Amino acid sequence: MSKRELHFGLMFWAGGTHPSGWRYPSSHAGAAFDIEFLQRVTQLVEAAKFDFLFLGDRLASDPSLQTTNPSQMSRLEPFVSGASLAAATSHIGIVVTANPTYYDPYNLARMFASLDHLSQGRASWNLVTGADEIAAGNFSRQAHWDTERRYDWADEFVAVVRGLWDSDAITPLHHKGRYFEVAGPLNVKRPPQGHPVILHAGTSDRSRELGARDADVIFAGQATIESAKAYYADVKSRAGKYGRADSEIAILPGLTPVVAETTQQAVAIYDHLNSFIALEPDGDGGEASRYGSLGRMGKRRNLTAVSAAIGVDVSGQNRDAPVDPIVLAEANEDGRRLFADVTRLTRRDVKGPDRLTYRDLIIGHISTGAIVVGDAKEVADHIQHWFDERAADGFNIFPPYVPESVEAFTGLVVPELQRRGLYRTDYSGSTFRDHLGLAKPGPILSNATSL
Amino acid sequence: MAKPLHLGFLYAPQSGHQTHDESFDPLNPIHLTSLARDLEGAGFAFLLVDDSVGHAAPARSEAFTTASFLATRTRHIGLIAAANTSYVEPYNVTRLAASLDHVTHGRAGWLVATGVADPAGANYGQAAFAPDLHYQRAEEILDIARRLWDSWEDDAFVRDKRSGVFVDGAKIHPIDYIGASFTVKGPLNVARPPQGQVIVAHRVVDRRSAEFAGRHADIAILGAATAGDIAALRANVIAAASGARREEQHVRLFAEIVPVIGPDHAAGAPGATSASFLSGTATKIVDEIEALTNAVTLDGLLVAPRVLRSGLDAFSRDVVPELVRRQRLLSANGSITLRERLNLSRPRNIFEHKAPQHASTAG
Ligand SMILES: Cc1cc2nc3c(=O)[nH]c(=O)nc-3n(C[C@H](O)[C@H](O)[C@H](O)COP(=O)(O)O)c2cc1C
Numbered sequence: 105m106s107k108r109e110l111h112f113g114l115m116f117w118a119g120g121t122h123p124s125g126w127r128y129p130s131s132h133a134g135a136a137f138d139i140e141f142l143q144r145v146t147q148l149v150e151a152a153k154f155d156f157l158f159l160g161d162r163l164a165s166d167p168s169l170q171t172t173n174p175s176q177m178s179r180l181e182p183f184v185s186g187a188s189l190a191a192a193t194s195h196i197g198i199v200v201t202a203n204p205t206y207y208d209p210y211n212l213a214r215m216f217a218s219l220d221h222l223s224q225g226r227a228s229w230n231l232v233t234g235a236d237e238i239a240a241g242n243f244s245r246q247a248h249w250d251t252e253r254r255y256d257w258a259d260e261f262v263a264v265v266r267g268l269w270d271s272d273a274i275t276p277l278h279h280k281g282r283y284f285e286v287a288g289p290l291n292v293k294r295p296p297q298g299h300p301v302i303l304h305a306g307t308s309d310r311s312r313e314l315g316a317r318d319a320d321v322i323f324a325g326q327a328t329i330e331s332a333k334a335y336y337a338d339v340k341s342r343a344g345k346y347g348r349a350d351s352e353i354a355i356l357p358g359l360t361p362v363v364a365e366t367t368q369q370a371v372a373i374y375d376h377l378n379s380f381i382a383l384e385p386d387g388d389g390g391e392a393s394r395y396g397s398l399g400r401m402g403k404r405r406n407l408t409a410v411s412a413a414i415g416v417d418v419s420g421q422n423r424d425a426p427v428d429p430i431v432l433a434e435a436n437e438d439g440r441r442l443f444a445d446v447t448r449l450t451r452r453d454v455k456g457p458d459r460l461t462y463r464d465l466i467i468g469h470i471s472t473g474a475i476v477v478g479d480a481k482e483v484a485d486h487i488q489h490w491f492d493e494r495a496a497d498g499f500n501i502f503p504p505y506v507p508e509s510v511e512a513f514t515g516l517v518v519p520e521l522q523r524r525g526l527y528r529t530d531y532s533g534s535t536f537r538d539h540l541g542l543a544k545p546g547p548i549l550s551n552a553t554s555l
Numbered sequence: 556m557a558k559p560l561h562l563g564f565l566y567a568p569q570s571g572h573q574t575h576d577e578s579f580d581p582l583n584p585i586h587l588t589s590l591a592r593d594l595e596g597a598g599f600a601f602l603l604v605d606d607s608v609g610h611a612a613p614a615r616s617e618a619f620t621t622a623s624f625l626a627t628r629t630r631h632i633g634l635i636a637a638a639n640t641s642y643v644e645p646y647n648v649t650r651l652a653a654s655l656d657h658v659t660h661g662r663a664g665w666l667v668a669t670g671v672a673d674p675a676g677a678n679y680g681q682a683a684f685a686p687d688l689h690y691q692r693a694e695e696i697l698d699i700a701r702r703l704w705d706s707w708e709d710d711a712f713v714r715d716k717r718s719g720v721f722v723d724g725a726k727i728h729p730i731d732y733i734g735a736s737f738t739v740k741g742p743l744n745v746a747r748p749p750q751g752q753v754i755v756a757h758r759v760v761d762r763r764s765a766e767f768a769g770r771h772a773d774i775a776i777l778g779a780a781t782a783g784d785i786a787a788l789r790a791n792v793i794a795a796a797s798g799a800r801r802e803e804q805h806v807r808l809f810a811e812i813v814p815v816i817g818p819d820h821a822a823g824a825p826g827a828t829s830a831s832f833l834s835g836t837a838t839k840i841v842d843e844i845e846a847l848t849n850a851v852t853l854d855g856l857l858v859a860p861r862v863l864r865s866g867l868d869a870f871s872r873d874v875v876p877e878l879v880r881r882q883r884l885l886s887a888n889g890s891i892t893l894r895e896r897l898n899l900s901r902p903r904n905i906f907e908h909k910a911p912q913h914a915s916t917a918g
Contacts (some may be wrong), residue, residue: 126714126721133714133721138660138710147875163646165744168725174721178707178744182646184654187623191584204793206644210608210678211617219618221582241740242646273611285680293582293613380719 110491110527111321111354111498112518112538113156114149114510117175118142121360122504124380126174131505134169136179139286143192145507152514153528155539156228156321158184158500159305163206172402183215188221194430196222199303199535201230204261205254206243212261213290215270216543220295227534229265230323231314233258255310256443257283258354262302262318269299278327289495296545301449316342323500324357327474332357332495354540359487359499363512366388371451374477377504378467381405386419403470410465414439418462426459442468445542449477473502487517488526557848559885560878561634561855564594564776567605568863569614572600572813572830575863581615584624590864593627594632594702597871597910598884600896601633603756603776608639609675618666619651625660633662633893635774640693640841641670642679647739649700650712653745661749661892664774665700666756668692671763683705690767695734696805697755702730704752705904706742728906750894751901759788760829769795769806773899776857778811778829782850785810785831789851807854807897810847813861815841815868821889830859837873841881848883854897 118135119126126133135141146157147498152536159182179185179261182200190198202212211231219228233255249257260281268290271277277288304311304319305328310465315322316339326332340350362377364370382405403409408419415436432443432454446468447453449460452460476486489494503509521527532538580586592894602625608617615621617637625634636655640647648665656663669689670676676683711726730741756774759765768775769792777788789808796806804842815834833843844856860866878884890896 124719127716127719131716133716134712137657143627162744165727165742167722167727170721170724172717177722180748181654181745182658183620184651184658187620188626188658191624191626191628193590206747207647208642208679210675211643214608214617215620222584222587222620224584238740241738243644244736244738272613276611276797285677287677289611289613291607291610292616350728377672382719422876427857512907 105369108491108497110487111155111356112149112152113158113159113197113323113356113379113498113500114145114529115160115358115500115502116142116145117160117173118506119175120505120509121175121502122377123172123174123402124377125503125505127380128377128505128508132236132420132507135506136175139180139185139188141507142180142185143189146189146193146196148507148510148514150193150196150491152518153531156187156199156393156536158230159201160230161203162236163202163203163234163243164236166238184225184445187222190219190226193226195226195528195534195539197226197228197539199212199228199230199300199301200244201232202414203232203234203239204258205234205249209261209264209284210286210290213265214292216265216300217269217290217295219290220297221292225296225537227295227297227301228321228536230303230305231258231318232305233311242303245344248544251308251310255308255314258286258314259318262314266299266498269295282307294547296471297537298546299536301540301542311501312339312342315339316348317346319353319538320540321354321356324355324496325473326357329490329493329495332474333493336495352542354497356498356500357490357496358473358502359481360473360475360502360504361517362475362504362509363483364517365414365479367451367477367482370479371449373551374449381467381470383423383463383466385498389419389539397461405466405470407462407466410442410462410469413469414442415464418465421462423463423466424461427454427462427465429454449475478496480520483513483517484520484524485527487521488524491526557845557852559883560810560844560848560853561600561807561885562598562875563601563633563776563855563857564599565603565605565857565859566590566615566863567859569612570605570607570610571859572861573863574581576865578670579864587621587625588628590867591634592818593867593871596877597631598874598886599632599858600855600885601662601664601885601893602636603635603664603839604637606637606639606668607673607675608672608678608890609673609912620653622655622659622663626655626662631887633661633754633827634659634663634895635664635666635754635893637666637668639668639673639675641689641695642675642681643696645696645699645739645741646703648696649703649743650745652700653704653743653748655747656748656750656753661842661894663748663750663755664756664893666758667693667767667772668758672758672760678816683734686763689764692736693767694771695736698734699730699732699737700741701752701760702732702905703739703741703743704748705906706730706746707745708904708907709747709751710775712746728823747904748891751904754893754897754899759792759834762791765791766795768792770799770801771799772810773894774807774808775899776809776811777853779798780828780831782831782847784828785847786851789853805899807899808852809855809857810851810853811849811857811859813859814866814870814874815861816866816873835875840874841877841883844878845883847879884891
């Protein structure tokens with residue numbers, strides 16, 4: 105078996121994945137619709153030999169996202185941006201998010217087959233079943249389907265799409281299932297990769313089954329190494345029952361790196377980014393609308409919410425004041441974890457010369473996903489640790505502000521990982537499957553007899 | 556004397572009357588790129604990437620992906636992609652068209668096709684339905700698309716780094732559309748297209764399609780074999796336009812021609828009637844173009860050679876210079892968007908508030 109190597113994708117919300125990334129001085133606030141800019145950033149990660157560029161998607165918009173996820177309010181449709189990005193690159197995989205709940209298998213199979221031809225074997229489908237309940241209203245539906253319905257539909261959908269990719273005049277599909285009736289054949293030739301790479305992201309049991317059965321890459325959202333290891337082991341353990349080796353599935357959690365030449369500079373950038381976050385007055389500690397990613401209910405950005413989480417009442421405190429050490433001493437387990445996390449990121453503590461503030465607690469409390477702040481060595485150590493511990497086969501890199509954080513990661517961290525022999529110094533092939541070490545699948549239909 | 560013309564190009568390998576040379580591979584991105592760039596160099600106003608979801612034979616790549624791939628590989632040529640309203644969700648196709656307009660900086664168009672011309676129900680679990688139903692869906696989807704394109708006003712993005720205001724929520728509008736086939740809340744999740752509204756094209760071959768084009772299309776492509784039939788289709792389009800209170804000059808009228816260049820006697824017999832076959836030497840073809848445009852007032856021609864690429868190469872080499880010599884070809888003339896090139900104005904946003912009126916001036 106060949107040596108395990110890291111895989112990297114760039115999670116591309118063009119304004120940055122940090123809710124205020126677009127406000128960072130060097131960021132391009134109008135990036136989402138500037139295709140030439142998107143092409144330049146893609147070329148940057150291609151030069152760093154990234155496996156893929158990841159185009160997330162949502163099927164609704166809501167102006168209230170502007171304080172929490174401005175990059176996700178509006179953007180280019182991902183097949184359009186994906187095809188334009190393919191035109192400006194030669195090796196990097198192009199991941200397009202498409203939600204089967206609101207697509208049709210014949211159309212989707214055609215679009216991915218087309219993108220795979222145009223990109224000469226670099227297309228990939230991020231199969232998600234949808235995070236936005238409000239999307240239903242844009243597609244003539246009464247309501248968001250529940251998990252069982254979404255995954256029943258998705259399971260049949262992906263089988264139809266694979267069947268269409270393999271179909272031809274001799275073996276058209278003639279699929280008749282619970283949800284779909286599709287005659288076929290597809291009128292686009294079989295994709296260069298056979299089947300474009302399939303990514304999947306989700307958390308439920310149904311999602312894990314779909315991932316173990318159908319995904320080549322799984323994009324995971326766990327924030328801590330313990331939860332990531334458990335997820336990793338669980339999904340890989342399910343692969344066998346579908347006749348797959350666990351090495352055929354790459355599990356890539358999201359990771360937000362804030363990296364600079366020195367630790368001190370990295371912390372300063374992290375603080376600078378967070379200084380833009382608009383906090384809320386104390387009083388209401390309940391769930392807010394949408395903080396963080398994916399439209400899940402979020403947390404209030406105030407000390408009332410922090411108090412509820414840590415088990416000590418700190419509401420009404422001056423947010424810029426250093427936190428009284430008593431608070432840590434009296435905090436519950438979640439609270440102690442929050443303090444440790446804030447200290448890990450900011451290097452500030454309740455004692456010593458550099459003291460952590462109440463504001464730091466609010467920011468720490470609302471943060472989602474895994475974050476690492478530091479110099480090249482510290483960030484590479486973090487990555488290597490997750491990789492060695494089998495919490496990850498690589499990462500979907502969340503660039504908090506664009507393009508500078510991408511330049512910092514590719515310029516500082518990638519060379520360090522290459523020195524350590526953990527990451528490729530060049531592409532060994534030209535298709536996305538090549539980067540993942542996956543063979544081109546033979547047709548699953550029994551048209552071998554017709555050859 | 557007839558006015559100078561725009562040229563559009565029909566890319567439709569392996570469907571209708573178009574085939575391709577063995578040396579041209581419709582799935583090869585290099586071949587596609589050079590095709591688009593050569594058309595741009597020859598002065599074509601747009602490349603129409605046709606599509607079919609009903610024909611079983613594998614032919615080419617899907618139109619919007621293809622046009623998007625060509626977007627930044629070209630600079631001036633309009634890119635019109637076909638999508639069939641009988642088999643798409645309105646929110647999806649509206650986004651595709653709006654996004655294509657962004658990546659082309661305003662050179663996008665959408666050829667609205669329906670299941671009448673390209674029946675494909677068997678691939679979509681749909682029973683065949685009547686032409687009127689296909690057109691009813693097309694009308695609804697276009698209505699939804701036009702509202703969604705306007706759902707973000709041009710200046711909805713504030714992007715003020717100092718204040719942290721990213722958008723002005725008052726300039727983003729739900730559309731709350733409820734129709735016979737679709738319910739769409741909106742808003743779209745794409746900024747308003749650079750052209751305001753993406754250029755809409757429709758193929759006109761009969762009364763029903765003429766009616767639709769007259770009511771909705773910026774470009775009507777008239778497909779008939781003779782000048783008389785083309786004139787009749789044109790009259791139907793104009794009648795429908797005025798019935799919908801649109802001005803005649805808001806619809807650009809193109810006739811589809813199939814040039815077959817060669818010595819006079821070698822001209823092939825036309826097999827189809829949905830286009831005008833012009834055959835013979837370049838001089839004779841241009842004579843026929845002049846005869847056609849003297850007989851029928853047209854804004855342009857959709858050139859649909861029978862064989863890709865050789866048919867295009869011969870047309871660019873022999874016919875285009877002759878059209879230029881006779882001052883029959885319109886150039887880009889410094890325009891940037893397809894709308895500007897076709898001399899169509901940028902539509903006002905239906906949601907745009909009138910400037911707030913002061914009580915004194917309102918009274
Ligand atoms: C890391 C991660 C990334 C996701 N990215 C998207 C996305 O880009 N668009 C989307 O609609 N849903 C996205 N989802 C949501 C999934 O589609 C799924 O609907 C959601 O996780 C709920 O389903 P589940 O219960 O199976 O997890 C993502 C989920 C995870 C965990």
